[in-house]
Amino acid sequence: MKTKKYDKVIQKHEVKPKYGLNMLISFVFGGFVCLFGQFLIEIYVHWFGLVRDTASTLSIVSVILITSILTGFGVYDTFGQKAKAGAFIPISGFANSLTSAALEGKNEGIVLGIATNLFKLAGAVIVFSIVSAYVFGIIRYFLVEFNLVPQLEHVVYLMVNMVGLY
């Protein structure tokens, strides 16, 4: 039996997620993850004397390493459930999706289990970043070719300044 007659009853009991609370939790946890990343950058610059660019890259790699280890110990999924978007939006979410998929395939062997499953969840992110970079890259390339960039940049920066972001 395929029917829509229960739509009203189901709608009546629909429980909406707590938007405000969830956003606040994500804000706090996400902020702390980024704060930790910034903290690492400062350590690498001031204690290890690295250039800021290198320190930023190393900070990202450090966060990835820490996430992989936490995932291996089985604690990252609890953190992810508590922190909501604060855990999966930073690069730690990407590292966790790779590591958890790899761990899952452990029983099926190294080639068909770990290696094949590694990109099960993260593949989409890489595909979209490459495809969108091509699309936007080609757009920007032609804007540069036809010398439209200065004018358009001016317009965009005006809009952004009006919004008061900077």
Add this chain to the structure above:
Amino acid sequence: MIFLKAFIVGGIICAIGQFILDYFKLTPAHVTCSFVVIGAALDVFGLYDRLIKFAGAGAQLPIMSFGHSVMHGAMEKSEQLGFIGIGMGMFNLTAVGITSAILFAFFTALIFKPKG
């Protein structure tokens, strides 16, 4: 000061991601894919670079910066080599992120067992 800015900007980006997840009932995969596209788009006029200068890790850690890095590398290379450079430069800045993630994931899977 940079710490406060990193905290706030990183937090805001995560909060927006959470809202999209809740309101549109999408999966984390959908949200992260949208964010990398937005990150790439914001680099057409160099907007994301300005955010990074402002907020440091607050803009570099979120997944948006992955899309930005791919785009940035493509643009840098295309300035040197023209149209063909777009494809050649994409992994320049993101290589270390992807390679280290694969490396750590692989060895973690060899060493640890999932606990559920």
Add this chain to the structure above:
Amino acid sequence: MKVGRQSWKFNNDVYIQETATAVGPMEAQGPLGQYFDKKYDNSYCGKKTWEQAESQLIRDAVEGVFSKTNLKEKDISVVFAGDLINQIVPTHYTFRDFNIPFFGVYGACSTSMESLLLSAVFVDSDQAKIAMAATSSHNMTAERQYRNPTEYGGPKPDCAQYTVTGAGVALVSHTASKIKIESATAGIIVDAGQNNPNDMGPAMAPAAAQTIKQHFEDLQIDENYYDLIVTGDLAKGGSPILIDILKGDGYNIKDIHDDCGKLIYGNDQPVFSGGSGCGCCAVVTYGFIKELLKTKKVKKVLIVATGALLNPIILQQKETIPCIAHAVALSVVE
């Protein structure tokens, strides 16, 4: 004997001769922990993989009924068994160690009552002397297959459910015991147009309502006949919807309704809106409800196991979730 459109009334003295259950750590620590026979403190149940762990749970429950009754595999005429995993492999890999005529069944989370119903029909019509109904589910095997890797950190909404790690086995025969199987109603597949795999309660409630309503009509009774109507895993999301739908049909089950998904876990356990999985209804019925009947705390119970008949691929094709509910009526012998 078949009565009405979807039901059977068992006039030939069909009893649940014995039951046995085996559960994982979360269930053992829950409020019903004392009612389960074998309890593990680890989801691997002493095995190397989770699929093998689920097989072990079924094996423990099967050996449990054998040791409680001193029966052997040659005494069992037929077994109806199933679980949630693709091609029901945990069940197959368990029963390859037993030489019993085997029927594999899949009803998602309604498998427990589906297998019990089939066992009762076979015994009632003397097609089997002793029939075995076996069901199981495991949190990690279900997560791996239907959702995401178990260590994945993506957040689940509050309306999600926690698949029970547990196996339940029942033996059905003419041998008199305290628990009689009075009647049963098979469900029809009901698709109410829901498509959220993280919110299955609202999808399954209409199927449960259809089966309960048809059960009342086929047997010409109403809600006052039962002391308790227990659903398998509607949990906190689906129960209010079920009560509302039946109210619209003229049946008020509010005071006699409970749900295995709500019963099996405590409020302090991180289980979102409650338990789910075919093991949920199986272990709660064969462990806890059986004790309630034996001690006459309730005398007539209707167990309605609900299942969502989806898989991840079809859902990505923008399909909705069809569900089914099978019901078995148990009563205590005075």
